[in-house]
Amino acid sequence: MAEGGKGKFTRVLLKLSGESLGGESGRGVSSPALNRIASEIQSAHQKGVQLGVVVGGGNIWRGAQDRGEAIGRVTADYMGMLATIINALALQDALEHLGVPTRVQTAVEIQKLAEPYIRRRAVRHLEKGRIVIFAGGTGNPYFTTDTAAALRAVEIEAQALLKATKVDGVYTDDPRINKKAKKLPTLTFMQAIRDRLRVMDTTALTLCMENRMPILVFNLSVRGNIARAVNGQTVGTRITE
Numbered sequence: 001m002a003e004g005g006k007g008k009f010t011r012v013l014l015k016l017s018g019e020s021l022g023g024e025s026g027r028g029v030s031s032p033a034l035n036r037i038a039s040e041i042q043s044a045h046q047k048g049v050q051l052g053v054v055v056g057g058g059n060i061w062r063g064a065q066d067r068g069e070a071i072g073r074v075t076a077d078y079m080g081m082l083a084t085i086i087n088a089l090a091l092q093d094a095l096e097h098l099g100v101p102t103r104v105q106t107a108v109e110i111q112k113l114a115e116p117y118i119r120r121r122a123v124r125h126l127e128k129g130r131i132v133i134f135a136g137g138t139g140n141p142y143f144t145t146d147t148a149a150a151l152r153a154v155e156i157e158a159q160a161l162l163k164a165t166k167v168d169g170v171y172t173d174d175p176r177i178n179k180k181a182k183k184l185p186t187l188t189f190m191q192a193i194r195d196r197l198r199v200m201d202t203t204a205l206t207l208c209m210e211n212r213m214p215i216l217v218f219n220l221s222v223r224g225n226i227a228r229a230v231n232g233q234t235v236g237t238r239i240t241e
Helices: 018-022 031-045 073-097 119-127 145-155 189-194 202-210 225-230
Strands: 011-016 050-055 102-106 131-135 160-165 186-188 215-219 237-240
Touching (some): 011 018, 011 145, 011 225, 018 031, 018 073, 031 050, 031 073, 031 225, 050 073, 073 102, 073 131, 119 131, 131 145, 145 202, 160 225, 186 189, 189 202, 189 237, 215 225
Parallel strands (some): 011 050, 011 160, 050 131, 102 131, 186 237
Antiparallel strands (some): 215 237
């Protein structure tokens, strides 16, 4: 396992936000943004790493924010799961257009579109050099795609969870609002939970902490960052025990 930037990873789970597929607006699916992200994933995959991906659905539907009073929380969460499947299919096509073998597995079964999530099959795909995109969240309401990413990372025995964001790591406050916010190159899970740094939700952080799954938080917009991360280079912030 790569530790502290001393060696490359052999299997990782990459978490992408749905908004990243929406380009500057963060809404819908932007072809330039989709192609750029697919190219970045391709570069990382060419390093020989086994790569799983979890993508959010916020560019299409943000359950908690979009549902209003007419739609209940459970229904809104299921709608969000469907949004992640749309994104996963788009990313799969973009990757395969680049010649990268890719499979989509969903926690919510839609047999005509994708495989159901089966852990052993997912691991076998990874071992054969295919990228596996895990869609549909955990398949249950009240859980975020961050928690889904933590769960899948643990299940496939990844060596790290890579969270690609809009900023170059974890800060003491939102650097886009507070110019005095300081970047934290490293921190512990308990620090992230105690200080409510909003890296990931508490359930995801706790799951990673209990299973000793390091999290790397870095800026997706910097070209080559995914490849650097899987290669064990120091990028962004590292969260460990």
